[in-house]
Amino acid sequence: MKRFFAILTVILMLAGLLPAAPATAAEPVKIGFVYIMSGPFATYGQFAKKGAELAIDEINKAGGILGRPVEACFEDSTGKPDVAMRAIRKLVYQEKVDCLIGLDSSGVAKSVVPSIAQLKTPLIITHAATPDVTGTVCNRYTFRISLNLAQNVKTAALLAARTDARTWTTVGPDYAFGHQSWEYFQKYLAEIEPGAKFLPKDQIAFPPFKTTDFSAYITKIMQTKPDGVLISLWGGNLIDFVRQGAEMGFFNGDYEVLVTLGAATEVLSALGDKMPEGLWVGSRYWFLANDSALNRDFVKNYHGRFGEYPSYNAHGAYGALLTYKAAVEKAKTVDKDAVVTALEGLTVELPVGTITIRPEDHQAVTDACWGKTAADPAYPIRILKPMQIFRGVDITPPASDTGCTMK
Amino acid sequence: METFIANLLNGLSWGMLLFLISVGLTTVFGVLGVLNFAHGSFFMLGAYLCMQIMHVVPSFWIGILVGPMLVALLGVIVERLLLRRVYGRDITFQLLLTFAILLVLDDAVRLVWGPGYHVVEAPALLAGTVPLFFHSYPVYRLFLVAAGPVIGGALWSFFHFTRWGRVVRAAAADREMAAGVGIRVPALFTAVFALGTWLAAIGGALAAPHQSLAPSMGERIIIESFIVVVVGGMGSFPGAFAGALLLGLLESFGTVFAGRAQMALPFILLALVLLVRPRGFFGREG
Numbered sequence: 297m298k299r300f301f302a303i304l305t306v307i308l309m310l311a312g313l314l315p316a317a318p319a320t321a322a323e324p325v326k327i328g329f330v331y332i333m334s335g336p337f338a339t340y341g342q343f344a345k346k347g348a349e350l351a352i353d354e355i356n357k358a359g360g361i362l363g364r365p366v367e368a369c370f371e372d373s374t375g376k377p378d379v380a381m382r383a384i385r386k387l388v389y390q391e392k393v394d395c396l397i398g399l400d401s402s403g404v405a406k407s408v409v410p411s412i413a414q415l416k417t418p419l420i421i422t423h424a425a426t427p428d429v430t431g432t433v434c435n436r437y438t439f440r441i442s443l444n445l446a447q448n449v450k451t452a453a454l455l456a457a458r459t460d461a462r463t464w465t466t467v468g469p470d471y472a473f474g475h476q477s478w479e480y481f482q483k484y485l486a487e488i489e490p491g492a493k494f495l496p497k498d499q500i501a502f503p504p505f506k507t508t509d510f511s512a513y514i515t516k517i518m519q520t521k522p523d524g525v526l527i528s529l530w531g532g533n534l535i536d537f538v539r540q541g542a543e544m545g546f547f548n549g550d551y552e553v554l555v556t557l558g559a560a561t562e563v564l565s566a567l568g569d570k571m572p573e574g575l576w577v578g579s580r581y582w583f584l585a586n587d588s589a590l591n592r593d594f595v596k597n598y599h600g601r602f603g604e605y606p607s608y609n610a611h612g613a614y615g616a617l618l619t620y621k622a623a624v625e626k627a628k629t630v631d632k633d634a635v636v637t638a639l640e641g642l643t644v645e646l647p648v649g650t651i652t653i654r655p656e657d658h659q660a661v662t663d664a665c666w667g668k669t670a671a672d673p674a675y676p677i678r679i680l681k682p683m684q685i686f687r688g689v690d691i692t693p694p695a696s697d698t699g700c701t702m703k
Numbered sequence: 704m705e706t707f708i709a710n711l712l713n714g715l716s717w718g719m720l721l722f723l724i725s726v727g728l729t730t731v732f733g734v735l736g737v738l739n740f741a742h743g744s745f746f747m748l749g750a751y752l753c754m755q756i757m758h759v760v761p762s763f764w765i766g767i768l769v770g771p772m773l774v775a776l777l778g779v780i781v782e783r784l785l786l787r788r789v790y791g792r793d794i795t796f797q798l799l800l801t802f803a804i805l806l807v808l809d810d811a812v813r814l815v816w817g818p819g820y821h822v823v824e825a826p827a828l829l830a831g832t833v834p835l836f837f838h839s840y841p842v843y844r845l846f847l848v849a850a851g852p853v854i855g856g857a858l859w860s861f862f863h864f865t866r867w868g869r870v871v872r873a874a875a876a877d878r879e880m881a882a883g884v885g886i887r888v889p890a891l892f893t894a895v896f897a898l899g900t901w902l903a904a905i906g907g908a909l910a911a912p913h914q915s916l917a918p919s920m921g922e923r924i925i926i927e928s929f930i931v932v933v934v935g936g937m938g939s940f941p942g943a944f945a946g947a948l949l950l951g952l953l954e955s956f957g958t959v960f961a962g963r964a965q966m967a968l969p970f971i972l973l974a975l976v977l978l979v980r981p982r983g984f985f986g987r988e989g
Contacts, residue, residue: 336919338818470966501958504966506923508914511713511844512958519706535820535915543832543841566820566915 322360324367325630327352327620328387329613330380330398331423333372337531339562340400340423340609345370346602347610348397351617354597361621362630369393375400377407384408388415394630395420397616400609402426402445402473412437413703418636420619422612423580426472427480427698430659434700437632439639439658441619441651442612443580446698449477450691451664452526452554453484455576455684456492461524461552465495467513467537468528470502477528477556495520503533510537514544524552534558535566547572554578559667561607564677571669571678578666581611581648585665585683591647605677606647615646619653651688656695656702661688708835710955716844718951719851720910724924725931725943726855727902733938734875734895737786738794740801742903742928743921744808748774749904750911750920751812754823763826763912771904778900782893790892805921813918825912843912850909854902855944862940871895875938930969934976936986945984 329348331341352366360366369391371383380399387393396412396419399405405424412419413435421429421440425448430440456464464485468474478500485492499520501513514537517525529537534557541547557563558577583595583605594614598606606614619642624630627638640655651662667680728742752770757763781804789796824830825843832839862868874881874891882888907921914920931950935942950969957965976983 334813336917336922338813338918339820342818503958508910508920508923509713509717509954511716512710512955515706515709515713516958532820532915532917535822539822539915540841540913543843545832545839562819566822568822570822570824 322364324365325361325624326367326369326391326393327617328384328391328393328396328398329368329370330373330383330387330396331370331609331613332375332400333370334374337375337400339531341370341372343562343607343609344398344400344422344613346598347606347613347615348617350594350598350601350610351614355617355621361624362628364630366617373398373400373404375404377404380404381408381411384412384415384419388417393417394632395620395635397422397613397620399424403471405429406433409433409435409438417632418620418623418639420616420639422616423609425580427476430657431698431700434657434698435703437636439619439653439660441615441646441653441660441662442608443662443664444659445473445476446480446693447662447664447688447691448556448578448580449480449526450484450693451578451666451686452556452576453481453488454686454691455554455666456481456485456524456526456552457488459524459552461522462491463493463495463522464524464526465500465517465520465522466526466528467501467503467510467517468526469530469533470504474502474528478526481526495522503529505533507533508536510540511544513537514541514546518544518546518550522551524554527553527555528557529555530557530560531563534560534563538563538567538572539570542570542572547575549574552576558669559665559680561605561677565604568677569671573669573671573678575669576666577669577680578664580608580664581606581615582608582665582667582680582683583611584679585685586647586649586663588645588647588649590645594647605675611647615648615651618646619644619651649688654692654695657698657700658702659692659695659698661692663688664691706959709840710959711952712835712840712844712848714952714955715851715948716847716951717954718948719847720906720913721924721927721931721951722851722944722947723854723906723909724903725928725935725947726858726940727899727906728928729932729935729938729940729943730902731896731899732932733940734871735786735790735892737790737797737801739899740798740925741781741804741808742801742899743923743925744805744812745774745778745900745903745921746907746910746924747812747916747918747921748777748808749907750823750916751816751821751907752904753908753911754821754916755816757823763824766823767905767908770908771901774904774907775897775901778897779893781900782896786896787889787892809918809921816916816918818918821916823911823916829912847909847913854905858902859940927969930973932983934972934983936983938987939983939985942983942985 331344333341356365373380399421400423402424409429419438425445427446466478503513553575555577559579622644623635623638627634643652649663651660653660664686667683669678670681672679753766756766829843829846931946935946957968
């Protein structure tokens with residue numbers, strides 16, 4: 297009899313090693329994340345991963361999505377379109393993910409988005425800002441919950457119109473993002489303030505992306521004597537520009553300065569007290585902008601776990617998971633097409649505020665926060681004081697302007 | 704005039720930094736015959752170690768003194784354990800090996816210091832600006848403009864006026880003959896490689912107060928250094944100096960006169976040199 301029980305125990309233990317039968321245990325909902333995890337911009341992937349892990353732990357602790365646990369697969373896009381496309385195919389065909397979240401680079405986003413329609417898997421973009429992915433190349437499966445370039449620059453134009461500056465110039469990275477930021481800024485500011493002047497093309501500086509020495513560009517801008525400068529540099533470029541500009545007296549108050557991505561925590565924490573005060577800076581998410589319970593908890597939990605304040609990319613990944621969860625719960629299934637239909641027109645509360653995904657172009661209408669850089673002894677980095685919150689409806693161009701014809 | 708001076712100084716300060724990095728690259732090539740892909744990673748390590756030392760002892764001068772020395776020590780280890788095995792072999796072995804070292808070092812930096820951006824502060828003595836015509840100009844840049852020729856001059860004197868310098872040049876000219884007259888070539892190679900990595904690292908430490916630190920920061924600079932070395936002449940000391948200054952000035956004045964085409968200027972220069980004078984300005988025939 298003893299022997300019988302021993303054998304029975306062994307059999308039961310072995311059975312435990314076998315894959316759980318689908319009927320009994322809940323199969324996980326699989327989410328594939330594609331961010332830049334290596335190279336000079338790996339910091340963005342790292343932030344997204346932290347945000348995603350926090351969201352997944354919270355969702356799983358609260359019972360998962362439709363009672364099923366969430367499981368993450370992270371892939372490195374390396375910031376290159378072909379690598380990102382391979383990563384996406386692998387996630388969809390091998391890992392069989394239910395949803396894709398990610399994309400940092402606009403260049404990557406623009407080239408992979410047209411293929412998403414063939415993969416028939418929802419993609420929620422959380423960082424790449426090119427207007428085209430919810431514009432000329434938009435499709436049924438592609439969504440974006442983060443602020444896009446047009447929304448961000450529209451906010452900059454609204455702010456610019458409030459200043460006394462008449463003549464504007466720009467400095468931005470020499471690729472589509474820098475040039476489009478300037479193009480949209482001119483368009484929006486001219487609409488609001490017909491008297492605004494813009495320096496001609498040959499007097500404008502677009503430093504190549506690999507630039508580490510911005511002195512020649514800084515000298516050039518100072519020579520052209522504008523009233524206001526729109527800066528669309530970001531990341532390491534922005535850090536170098538700000539430090540070198542500060543040395544050369546660029547931020548001494550001779551111009552109004554609008555920095556479209558200046559409120560990014562990775563930039564603020566690297567610069568510390570080297571970030572000049574009194575610059576207008578924007579971001580896709582600012583951790584002190586929204587005083588909702590959801591945001592307070594997000595900031596508190598994120599800070600408690602990682603020892604830093606959440607960057608916009610951490611918020612993007614976190615927010616995308618909340619958005620996906622809301623869509624699945626609305627659709628009551630993880631069926632990809634049903635989720636896509638549920639995402640269209642979905643209104644969901646995120647730490648950044650309540651967003652609504654427009655069915656026409658799949659761009660989220662979301663609030664934007666800008667502010668002036670200021671020192672505060674309570675924070676190790678410059679914070680925004682005063683803050684200006686712009687309502688999503690006021691800064692999102694009409695869907696008819698985006699060039700999107702949904703297929 | 705004012706713009707001209709500002710651009711001249713901008714170009715010179717960048718050129719000097721390029722010179723320090725290129726001269727290490729070209730010396731290692733001239734003596735060891737190795738084209739070191741990992742040179743940019745030693746540049747990066749110089750910057751990161753300078754920053755790390757400044758966290759312990761808040762002095763830029765100690766950082767710039769100790770950091771590059773530690774990197775040179777790493778250079779000794781790399782040469783002894785790895786590089787030494789590929790001297791006699793096909794050049795592809797060297798390229799693969801040094802590229803592998805680059806990948807390992809880049810990832811090591813990411814593991815130790817994380818993927819984010821860091822900044823290093825200039826020492827108080829060199830912070831701030833001096834008046835220059837109507838504008839002010841950062842002191843640190845003037846320091847860079849001065850530091851290049853000082854280190855370069857010291858190096859040149861070393862190669863030309865000291866016994867050890869002559870030994871290095873002798874070994875570069877004819878390895879077998881040098882060994883034949885009793886020079887311990889392997890030890891010499893280790894020393895030269897350490898010197899090369901030290902130069903890269905001191906370039907990194909000098910660049911640290913001026914540009915942000917991030918993993919892979921060495922990959923950008925290595926491309927420009929290669930252009931400098933090819934334009935100036937592979938293995939040529941004055942070539943590295945002339946090439947680096949030319950490239951620095953081309954980039955700074957290019958932003959004024961060439962606009963967007965500025966990006967292409969270094970490559971156009973490279974192509975022209977390869978077409979018209981493939982051995983570079985100061986390169987030896989053969």
